[in-house]
Amino acid sequence: MPLNRPALSLGAGPRSVQDARRWVVATFVDIGRSDLVECAEMAVSELVTNALLHGAPPIRVRVRGTREHPRIEVGDGSTEAPALPAPPTGDDLDDLLTFGRGLSIVARASDAWGADIEDEGKTVWCAPAAEFAEDDGAEGIITGLVGGNGQQGGDQPADPMRFRLLNVPVRDYASFYNHFRELRREVRLLAMAHEADYPLAKDLADVFAQLGRPLTLGAMRDEVGRAQEEGLTHTDLEVVMGRTEARGVRRFVELLDLTDAFAREEKMLSLARTPEQHTFQTWFLGEFVRQADGGEPTAFPTSTGSEQRRSSVS
Known part of the structure; x- marks a missing residue:
C-alpha cells in the first residue's frame, strides 16, 4: 500500500524534534509497522x-514509500549536502542516544539512507531497520544536484540540437514539471533502497538521470514561470538537448506508461497520470522524438482560439 500522507511542517525550535518523533512513531504504529518504531524514532x-x-x-x-518499505524523509531549504562524521568509537549505546551526534546514528538505525538534493533544497531520508546495527551501519548515498551549482551533471551533449515547443499550456507544463520531479526523486530512492523489489525503478532512474536537466531545469522552467506571472495560458519554448538523448525519450514514454500501470495496482508510490496529463505529456515528449527524427515542430492543439500566448522562440 503506497504511503502518500501529507508532510508535517516543523518550526525552528527544539520542540520540533519532539513533534517529529511523536508524529513518526504514531504513523508507523498506524500502518502496522511497530517493529520499526525504535529505529524510526x-x-x-x-x-x-x-x-x-x-x-x-x-x-x-x-x-x-509503502507499508512494506516505509521511508522517513526530512526536507529543508538548503542545497548543501550533509557529511557523515566518523563513526562513534564507544560501545555504550546510551552515549549515542543524544541529539546532535550526527548521521552516524541514522546509518546504524537504517537499512539504507542518503540525501537527495534538488535546486530548491534537499531531502535527507532513511529506511528504518528492524534492529539498531552494532557496526557502522548503512553507507549514505548523495544524489541529485551534487555540487550546488544548479545543474545536474552539467556536461553539454555531444550532438546538441535546439527543439521548439509551440503553444505549450503553462498549467500543464507546471503539472508535468512537478510530477517529473516527484517521480524522479521517488524512483531514485526506490532504486537505491529496494532495487530487488522495484526493478522498474532502476530503469526509470537511469532515464531520469539522462533527461532531468534538459526537461525540467534552466530556461524552459523559468520561461513558464514568467508566463504564469503574466497571466498567460500558453507560451512557446525552446530547449537544447542532444539528438541521441531526444530519441531516447521514446523509451521514457514507454516507461511512464508502465509506471501508470504499476501505480494503479498500488505497486508504486506515485499516482497514475490523469487523462489530461497523459495527453499533454504524450505530445510534449513526443515532440523531442519527432523533431530529432527530422520533423517540423507541431503546436499543442487547443479547442478554442481564446488562449493568451507569448512566443519566446526566435
Whole structure:
C-alpha cells in the first residue's frame, strides 16, 4: 500500500524534534509497522536535529514509500549536502542516544539512507531497520544536484540540437514539471533502497538521470514561470538537448506508461497520470522524438482560439 500522507511542517525550535518523533512513531504504529518504531524514532530525531542545526527553512517530515518499505524523509531549504562524521568509537549505546551526534546514528538505525538534493533544497531520508546495527551501519548515498551549482551533471551533449515547443499550456507544463520531479526523486530512492523489489525503478532512474536537466531545469522552467506571472495560458519554448538523448525519450514514454500501470495496482508510490496529463505529456515528449527524427515542430492543439500566448522562440 503506497504511503502518500501529507508532510508535517516543523518550526525552528527544539520542540520540533519532539513533534517529529511523536508524529513518526504514531504513523508507523498506524500502518502496522511497530517493529520499526525504535529505529524510526532514533533516526528521525537525528534527521530533524541536523536540519535545524545545518539546514534552512522550511523544514518538514514525511513518511513515504509503502507499508512494506516505509521511508522517513526530512526536507529543508538548503542545497548543501550533509557529511557523515566518523563513526562513534564507544560501545555504550546510551552515549549515542543524544541529539546532535550526527548521521552516524541514522546509518546504524537504517537499512539504507542518503540525501537527495534538488535546486530548491534537499531531502535527507532513511529506511528504518528492524534492529539498531552494532557496526557502522548503512553507507549514505548523495544524489541529485551534487555540487550546488544548479545543474545536474552539467556536461553539454555531444550532438546538441535546439527543439521548439509551440503553444505549450503553462498549467500543464507546471503539472508535468512537478510530477517529473516527484517521480524522479521517488524512483531514485526506490532504486537505491529496494532495487530487488522495484526493478522498474532502476530503469526509470537511469532515464531520469539522462533527461532531468534538459526537461525540467534552466530556461524552459523559468520561461513558464514568467508566463504564469503574466497571466498567460500558453507560451512557446525552446530547449537544447542532444539528438541521441531526444530519441531516447521514446523509451521514457514507454516507461511512464508502465509506471501508470504499476501505480494503479498500488505497486508504486506515485499516482497514475490523469487523462489530461497523459495527453499533454504524450505530445510534449513526443515532440523531442519527432523533431530529432527530422520533423517540423507541431503546436499543442487547443479547442478554442481564446488562449493568451507569448512566443519566446526566435
